[in-house]
Amino acid sequence: MKIAVVGFGAAAIGFISELVGTSHEIHIFERSKDVYSASISGVRSDGKLFISNDMGGDIEIPLSLQKEVVDYYTSKLERDERNNIKRGLSFSEESPFFDRFYSEGFEPVKSEFFHIGTDKLPVILKxxxxxxxxxxxxxxHFSTRVDDVIIQNGKAKVKSENFEDIFDMAVISVGRSGHVLIKKIVERDPPLVLSGNVVDVGVRYEVPNHVVKELNEEMYEFKVRMRAKTGYMVRTFCNNPSGKVVLEEYDDFVTVNGHSTSVASSENTNFAILCSTSFTEPFNDPIGYGSYIAKLGNILAGGRKVLVQTYEDFVNCKRTKKLGRVKPTLNENSCVLGDVNLVLPRRIALSISEFVRKLGNVVEGLSYPDNLLYAVEVKFYSNKLNNEKYENLKFIGDCSGYTRSITYATAHGKMLARNFGDA
Ligand SMILES: Cc1cc2nc3c(=O)[nH]c(=O)nc-3n(C[C@H](O)[C@H](O)[C@H](O)COP(=O)(O)OP(=O)(O)OC[C@H]3O[C@@H](n4cnc5c(N)ncnc54)[C@H](O)[C@@H]3O)c2cc1C
Known part of the structure; x- marks a missing residue:
């Protein structure tokens, strides 16, 4: 079979890894100029791999396959580097933290994690x-941005600016950054969309390492969620001990994110605090909602920048004019002191404030007044797409709406390939 794979990220890696050396002729179209410089994604930045049934996607992936995916990536490192990967359990029930979070109303999220680090990812990709x-x-085929995929007469026509070809099958694996292509395909064929009306909006929170030293030593990646009084589910996400806060660049706005390398690069720990917002009819534009909030933050910050505020000022709805003991790790040209309450909808701001207060009941330093909030952090989700509608058009990884992690996206690709005859 002649197969087009559109996008070369985690899901494509999983799919192709199963089909190397088979009789299938596989053409990979990636818009970036080479294997390293593709757009924002966990296979190019940070590289935390999780094995968990509680997070990572809305599809059932056996733990054995998740483990296989982790082994696949880590086996690409030299032995001593492999041995140096930070790994552990987020919330073993034996951990004293489990009870402490649980009794404050948090749900500890269980997962096994392996942190490769931004600096090691190019070696693996190469x-x-x-x-x-x-x-x-x-x-x-690098530097090839696919503009459209059209199903005609049982074949898939793949088009880019200076290229057009017919394939027996197209596998779309463009991640969240490929939303323009997905939009084009589903606008022509609306029944492809099964569901989807969710966006996660919140802040990146930064504290000095020493206040979370015990927590970081015990589990490195602590993940908890809690139903706030507002009814919103609030969660921690992407904990970066000794890490840095960074901007996440979109074409028309910037948001905030965090990452860490395999060696310590700062004296602070950052993690996201996100509220899951899901909408009902008539509203159907969660991406628009998240983008507008992010843009509002940028307007107040005076350009492609984010706002930063101390926790105390956030709770008191006062613009931060002077920082306390916690020094921002985000480059000073990328942020402006301000009031995050002018940006976040009240229901989200209240949920975050309650969440941080309760975190402080578990680990006191987590609600110190001079801890920092950066706004906004947004996690967009793709619509859930119908993979049964066409035999020769499949969506894998984050663009399918079923995954949101490296492990799940890669496993999703592997599962599709394993349905093939001689894979
Ligand atoms: C900054 C950041 C850090 C993250 N860190 C982690 C982490 O530590 N652990 C974790 O589990 N998850 C992490 N994630 C999430 C994780 O990266 C994704 O869930 C995963 O990479 C999804 O895999 P994918 O193959 O679906 O998409 P991607 O890995 O995003 O790959 C999609 C590819 O398609 C290409 N593409 C897009 N549009 C087109 C087009 N029209 N034509 C051709 N090519 C196109 C892109 O350039 C890209 O290379 C992170 C995400 C971000 C943004």
Missing amino acids: KIYDEFSKASNIHF
Whole structure:
């Protein structure tokens, strides 16, 4: 079969890894110029791999397959680097933290994690790329942004600015950054969308390492969620001990994110605090909602920048004019002292404030007055797409709406490939 794979991220890696050396002729179209410089994504930044039934996507992936995915990535490192990967359990029930969070109303999220670090990811990607490109049935086409995929007469027509070809099958794996292509395909074929009206909006929270030292030593990646009085589910996400806060760049706005390398790069720990917002009819534009909030933050910050505020000022609805003991790790040209309450909808601001107050009941330093909030952090989700409608058009990974992590996206790709005859 002649197959087009659109986008080369985690899901494509999983799919292709199963088809190397088979009789299928596989063409990969990636808009970036090479394997390293693709758009924002966890396979190029941070690289935390999780094994969990409680997070990572809305599809059932056996733990054995998740473990296989983690082994697949980590096996690409040299032995000593592999041995140095930070790993552990987020919330073993034996942990004293489990009870402490639980009794404050938090739900501790269980997962096993492996942190590769931004600096090690290029080595892994290079190895994977070398292995794939050596196979005679795999063909890479970089700097090729696919603009449309059209299903006609049982075949898939793949089009870009200066290229057009017909394939037996198209596998779309463009992640969340490929939303323009997905929009085009589903606008022409609305029944492809099964459901989806969710966006997570919140802040990046930054505290000095020493206040969470015990927590970081015990589990490195602590994940808890709690139903706030507002009814919103609030959760921690992407904990970065000794990490840095960074901007996440979109074409028309910026949001905030965080990452860490395999060696400590700061004296602070940052993590996201996110509220899941789901909408009902007639509203159907969660991406628009999240983007507008992010843009409002940028307007108040005076351009492609985010606002930063101390926790005390946030609770008192006062613009921060002077920072306390916690020094921001985000580059000073990328943020402005301000009042996050002018940006976040009241229901989200109240939920975050309650969440941080309760975190402080578990680990006192988590609600110190001079801890920092950066706004806004947004997690967009793709609509859930129908993979049964066409035999020759499949969506894998985050663009399918069923995954939101490296492990799940890669496993999703592997599962599709394993349904093939000679895979
Ligand atoms: C900053 C950041 C950090 C993250 N950190 C983690 C983490 O530590 N752990 C974790 O589990 N998850 C993390 N994630 C989430 C994780 O990256 C994704 O869930 C996962 O990569 C999804 O895999 P994918 O293959 O669906 O998409 P991606 O890995 O995003 O790959 C999609 C690819 O498609 C390409 N593409 C897009 N549009 C087109 C087009 N029209 N034509 C051709 N190519 C196109 C893109 O350039 C990209 O290379 C992070 C995400 C971000 C943004």
